[in-house]
Amino acid sequence: MNNINVNARHNISTHVLGYPRMGAQRQLKWALEDYWKGQLTQDQLLNEAANIRQSHWQIQLDAGLDFITAGDFALYDHVLNHSYMFGVVPERFASAESGWQWDTYFRMARGRSAQGDDCAACEMTKWFDTNYHYLVPEFTEQQTFSLNADVWLEEIKQAQALTPNVKAVLLGPLTYLWLGKTQNNGDAIDLLPQLLNVYSELLHKVSELGIEWLQLDEPILGLDLPQHWKQGFELAYNQLKSSPLKILLATYFSELDDNLTLACQLPVAGLHIDGINGKHDLPNVLDRLPPYKVLSLGLINGRNIWKADVDAILPVINDFYSTLGDRLWLASSCSLLHVPEDLDQEVNLVPQVKAQFAFAKQKCAEVSALPAQLAAQLQGDKHVLTQNPIKQTTKPLDAIGAELKQQIAQLTSSSFARANTFATRKTIQQQQFNLPLFATTTIGSFPQTKEIRQARLGFKQGSISQQVYETIMSEEIQHAVKEQENIGLDVLVHGEAERNDMVEYFGQQLEGYVFTDFGWVQSYGSRCVKPPIIASDVYRPQAMTVRWSQYAQSLTQKPMKGMLTGPITMLCWSFTREDISLKEQAFQLALALADEVLDLEKAGINMIQVDEPALREGLPLRQRDWQAYLRWAVDAFRLSVARVQDSTQIHTHMCYAEFNDIIEAIAELDADVITIETSRSNMELLQAFEDFKYPNDIGPGVYDIHSPIVPTQQWMAQLLQKAAQAIAPEQLWVNPDCGLKTRAWPETHEALTLMVKAAKQLREQYAHVNA
Structure with a gap:
């Protein structure tokens, strides 16, 4: 392990695939809900959103990442953004007005027709195997696509005002179609040729901004795909390669397995692999990756809050660097959308416990630090390595743990069955x-009324007694x-x-859980959850x-x-x-x-x-x-x-x-x-x-x-x-x-x-x- 030098930090590029949207204090949630109540103007809402984006880009810059990631922001949902941007607006919501109309956008998310009548909002379902919900695109049999991307392009320009090193992000065309539903059970892949024309148009607009790299997210490459969908990838990326942009094809949440060769051979400039959930792909990827292509390894977990195990990661990086050199990039495994934003806010966590965690802001720093840490390890610079203490994943088995293991080992088929049918x-x-x-x-x-929330907060802060709190709850x-x-x-x-929450409430009464004060994660729209931690x-x-x-x-x-x-x-x-x-x-x-x-x-x-x-x-x-x-x-x-x-x-x-x-x-x-x-x-x-x-x-x-x-x-x-x-x-x-x-x-x-x-x-x- 001596094939990387102290200057490695300068030729291994770092980035994250996306960042949380809500803000460290859930600023976007409050702004959205005030806007929906009529207490905030549209300009005020958009200004607040711009401020949140700006702060998140600054966090990525301050962490030392080589690229900041732009285009992943959404006022409600990024899949809904794509539907609106590509003209996939169901007839019940359609407006005669041109351009991006936020009222139409929110009608799709929350219900109500263009005429003001009540109607069903767009269907909502889970984003792969996460607890994030996306709004399902609704395709008609005669679906056409049109480009309405000014809002998205303006966000890219805002990022460029901060730094020229901007990586733009879009959902890839195959994944976007896969996530939708078509009338009469039609196959959405039939819409690909039309959709590609709009993607091509958008990619040329992005290149005109001076953007070098575009991340196209295609997580469905981690699924069991029908053969004609695999062929659709070849059709799509052979057409999109005409763009002057360098495309980073991003996969995550699963290993590529039988789609690994396909992903490696598509005519794009780079490939991102989830090194956490797709780690079984890693031994095979170098044999299949063309010699010109960048490989981005997602070795910092974007879906959990534990600090990275640096000792386990550095040998992996070194093995890939020895072959790829500056064609190796390091990244989060997926977007950081699925973790809380900033651990620094958590002043009430026990220090020994807090030291094992990393939220989105800290994960940006972890990604950025990896090249220098590898160089430091090889040079024996212990000071650099101790800046990111390695998490302790192995806990000694205490009496409770031993008893639980024994109980589980003694379970039989009768333990899982009701007495009668x-x-x-x-x-x-x-x-x-x-x-x-x-x-x-x-x-x-x-x-959960304002009075209930105030009573809970007052009890938590000690301003009302337990007796008063319980009286209020009894009355409710x-x-x-x-x-x-x-x-x-x-x-x-x-x-x-x-x-307070259907999981946190129980976790607070069970031994083994740890809780945060500000560990909010977006579930859908303005709805956030605060997942407890099984420690x-x-x-x-x-x-x-x-x-x-x-x-x-x-x-x-x-x-x-x-x-x-x-x-x-x-x-x-x-x-x-x-x-x-x-x-x-x-x-x-x-x-x-x-x-x-x-x-x-x-x-x-x-x-x-x-x-x-x-x-x-x-x-x-x-x-x-x-x-x-x-x-x-x-x-x-x-x-x-x-x-x-x-x-x-x-x-x-x-x-x-x-x-x-x-x-x-x-x-x-x-x-x-x-x-x-x-x-x-x-x-x-x-x-x-x-x-x-x-x-x-x-x-x-x-x-x-x-x-x-x-x-x-x-x-x-x-x-x-x-x-x-x-x-x-x-x-x-x-x-x-x-x-x-x-x-x-x-x-x-x-x-x-x-x-x-x-x-x-x-x-x-x-x-x-x-x-």
Whole structure:
């Protein structure tokens, strides 16, 4: 290892693939929400966005990266940006005005037609296997494309005003088409020739700005692609090579595997490989990479918060540098969109714990430091190397860890199974609950009002006592229960007023978790989540939800659901450990939740919802890995609920996912009732449950809670009628798409009242079913 010198820092280029958008204090979130309320003008919103971008570029400059990355910013979603930029605007939103119209852009994201009528927003689903949601492009059979890129180009110019070393970013044409849906199940690849004309036009405009490098993101190269889509890559990049730009083809989230040769041989100037999730590609890439091509290695993890293991990374860099020289670039594995922005804000973390973390700002510095660290290692300069302490990934096994390992090792098939079949359980449960046809319920949360948030903050800061805080929460629960009874819902929830987040709330009561104050990550639009960190072995020291659920049940004669977050969602929506397997972490969580489920049952809570919205999200991108993941993921859920009595009804909830891929695994969960998101897709997602003949009960969501629009009774009744044609009426429940945490009480009350009326309308229509 002596083939790199001290000057290596000067000939290995560094960059990141993208940066978070919200701002360290979530400035963009607050600006967007004020704009939507009419409290901020459009100019003020755009100025705030420009200031955020400027600060993020400056962070990259200050870190010493060779390129700053521009073009990845979005006021709502980067895929929506591309749709609007390429003229993919559904007819219901289309405006006669030319140019970039922000009102049209936000109508696509949030609903409402160009005429001001209520309509469904663009469908939203998960971005590959992350917890970020993108807005699905809607292609017609006669789709045409047109360029509307002035806003995006202006952002590139703004970056250039800071430094000439700007790398622009676009979503690649194949990935953009793959992420969309086409009318009548058409194949979006047929639209590629037309789309390429628009891309070519845009690339020439970028080159006219003096940009040298353009990053084109094609993460679908990490998927199992049909052969004609692979051929589409050759068509696309042979056409785009006529641009004077140097194209860096960026892949991430998965290994390329059978697509590695294709990716290496496409006529582009550079290739980026995810060295974290695609590390198995690394031994083969040099044999297939043409001698003229740049290779960007993503060796700093863009999806987790642990500090880089420099000792493990430096030998990899040296091996590649010995062959590539200055054709080697170093980078984050993917965009830093998926991690919090700045660790420096976290003043309340234990120093020994904080020293193991790196957020987006720190990861920029990690990437930038790698070439010099390699040179320093070879020169024996210990001072340089200690500027970035190596994270300690191996923890000694303590008594708790040893006990958990033993418990997991002793699990048998009976540990994962209910005592009797669903058919037996349903008969018992119906006798107990006596629910009507098309039973109505909600997913769990009710509006988190300003008063609730202020009370929580006051309690956290010590300005109000625990007694006062609990009194306020009790009053909020009373209000939620009373509202539900007045509306006429059949199965109630306590509203989760005391919960800040469906993962963080539980993590705070489990041992093994660490929490941040400002570790916000964008989920969609202005919605941010603050993932907790699994830092050591997880177990439950005491009951977490029993007291509030028992109190809520005491306020009503109607069934009250206990609400828990499932083990896979706890896992996927946390930053996880890297020193033990995901499976072991999932089983630790499941054992903790199993104790909570039994305590709820003992307390008289006979309906328990264990939410698993992240089950599909955790599915590996390569199909060959699905079976192994689904086996332990399903087992983790079943482990958490298997020990309850037949009379206890287990619910689960999933949202914004392609259910077709995992429908058999969903059935294997054996939940008595599953509620799913279907309203944005007009019940299309229900088809998977119809084709499979899903055996248990199901509640397809009848209205979109992510939109401020209150649906009509007719709209919801029509969706229910459509559902009843696909699924037996006696299997159907009626509910919103998701929790109502982000909505306001007036619209919530109105929407649920209409939902109950729609359910009653369907009961009359299908009265013969129970006759």
